[in-house]
Amino acid sequence: MKIRDIMTRQVEVVRPDDTIRSAARKMDQFNVGMLPVCDGQTLVGVLTDRDITVRATSAGLAPDQCKVSEVMTAEPRYCYEDDAVIEVTRLMGDLQIRRVPVVDANDRLTGIVALGDLATDAKDDAAVGDALDRISTPSEPDRT
Template sequence: MARKIREIMTSSPVCVSPDVDLGQVARRMRDENIGDVLVTEGDTLRGVVTDRDLVVRCMAEGGDPSSTRVGDIASSADVTVGPDDDLGTAVHLMREKSVRRLPVVENGKPVGIVSIGDLAIERDEKSALADISAASPNR
């Protein structure tokens, strides 16, 4: 059983700059089969955007994905974990902050992302959430 974040995190997260439009971000999510991207300026983490954010913070409000910049809707990245943190730290932060994904930062640079699904697979591979998280994507 994994004990550290680095053992279960997705390494090499997809990062975009704050000025990229949401249409490009949505296509990137589709092409990479992911539900989130990290928003960075250089090597500095500025925020996180999920597929749900695209819908709720842009489209549902009448926004235009081709002219809305990802930096305008990104959640702050004030909650992160390090790759050598214990899994319990991620569980605690996810519960406390009501988030499903945490950027993994090392020496100030984003190096991965850990999701609630990653934790479910690791902690109880027979749970419904683990089954869903491990399943092939719907196409």
């Protein structure tokens, strides 16, 4: 089974020059915790609700002045439409990530695959369970 078979195709995005307030509103409107950041159709980053909280709010950045590009995760992990579901499942488990943008052969954003897509549509229950287990394992704080 390929990622194209289970991914979500209708994906809301934000631009790097959008404010984090407008991005947060979009997250609220669509009930999502991550938005791909695109310059045109090219994926340039991802913005999570955690990025907004940890990189902007905790630093006291003004939501109407702070741009998405200032707090987004640049160079995000992504996969291709024709990648095998089992490989992307392993990647998500290894990296402890719940969502992965999907691009086509021309590196244009075409969708997103989330843990929920794997849980409801993937056929390898053992692999999905293993990925969920690894994603859910608490990580150590990055502070010393």
